[in-house]
Amino acid sequence: DVKVTQSSRYLVKRTGEKVFLECVQDMDHENMFWYRQDPGLGLRLIYFSYDVKMKEKGDIPEGYSVSREKKERFSLILESASTNQTSMYLCASSSSGLAGVGEQYFGPGTRLTVT
Amino acid sequence: AQKVTQAQTEISVVEKEDVTLDCVYETRDTTYYLFWYKQPPSGELVFLIRRNSFDEQNEISGRYSWNFQKSTSSFNFTITASQVVDSAVYFCALSEGDSGYSTLTFGKGTMLLVSP
Numbered sequence: 298d299v300k301v302t303q304s305s306r307y308l309v310k311r312t313g314e315k316v317f318l319e320c321v322q323d324m325d326h327e328n329m330f331w332y333r334q335d336p337g338l339g340l341r342l343i344y345f346s347y348d349v350k351m352k353e354k355g356d357i358p359e360g361y362s363v364s365r366e367k368k369e370r371f372s373l374i375l376e377s378a379s380t381n382q383t384s385m386y387l388c389a390s391s392s393s394g395l396a397g398v399g400e401q402y403f404g405p406g407t408r409l410t411v412t
Numbered sequence: 413a414q415k416v417t418q419a420q421t422e423i424s425v426v427e428k429e430d431v432t433l434d435c436v437y438e439t440r441d442t443t444y445y446l447f448w449y450k451q452p453p454s455g456e457l458v459f460l461i462r463r464n465s466f467d468e469q470n471e472i473s474g475r476y477s478w479n480f481q482k483s484t485s486s487f488n489f490t491i492t493a494s495q496v497v498d499s500a501v502y503f504c505a506l507s508e509g510d511s512g513y514s515t516l517t518f519g520k521g522t523m524l525l526v527s528p
Contacts, residue, residue, distance in 0.1 A: 338520060339519060339521050342516070345515060399462055399507040399514060399516055400447075405456045406455045
């Protein structure tokens with residue numbers, strides 16, 4: 298059974314803290330993605346990676362960075378958390394090639410609250 | 413630029429009713445893919461279907477069916493004889509090109525509530 302796991306379901310952090318959100322997939326997928334989901338805005342792509350150590354900005358990368366040192370792990374980093382980064386964060390992965398186009402597997406999400 | 417519009421924010425139906433979720437997309441590419449994802453209350457998005465721009469055949473899978481019409485840039489999703497377990501947020505999405513790492517542009521989602 299394919300699986301994408303995220304390190305926490307719920308997280309509460311203080312303004313200014315450095316926050317790490319971890320995502321691990323066990324499907325040997327090349328591509329990994331970080332989204333944030335906000336009411337009324339749907340899912341918005343923050344960053345994605347199509348290979349180890351490779352990263353590409355999505356639609357809303359400001360205030361975030363990512364790290365992919367191993368194929369199965371993709372980390373989202375909030376360098377200095379702010380209240381407007383309170384959101385649900387979703388990680389996803391997909392295989393490369395035509396067969397994997399758009400068919401993303403999602404983790405359960407991390408609900409981050411920044412106070 | 414690509415865009416996906418789901419005009420229905422929320423739909424409420426009673427069990428056994430049929431319901432159609434609308435999706436309209438915009439793209440300049442001739443090669444693209446359309447998708448539907450389901451997000452149940454547990455939160456994890458689940459892939460339902462992918463359609464490429466060269467295949468306008470409608471698809472049926474059990475109680476689910478999809479109608480793809482390039483002429484109206486629409487990819488609508490119908491649930492026949494809805495059940496309480498169909499209650500979820502449904503997202504339509506678009507991917508341009510056929511690169512192995514094409515990204516998805518999601519609509520804002522339609523929340524479907526099916527009551528007994």
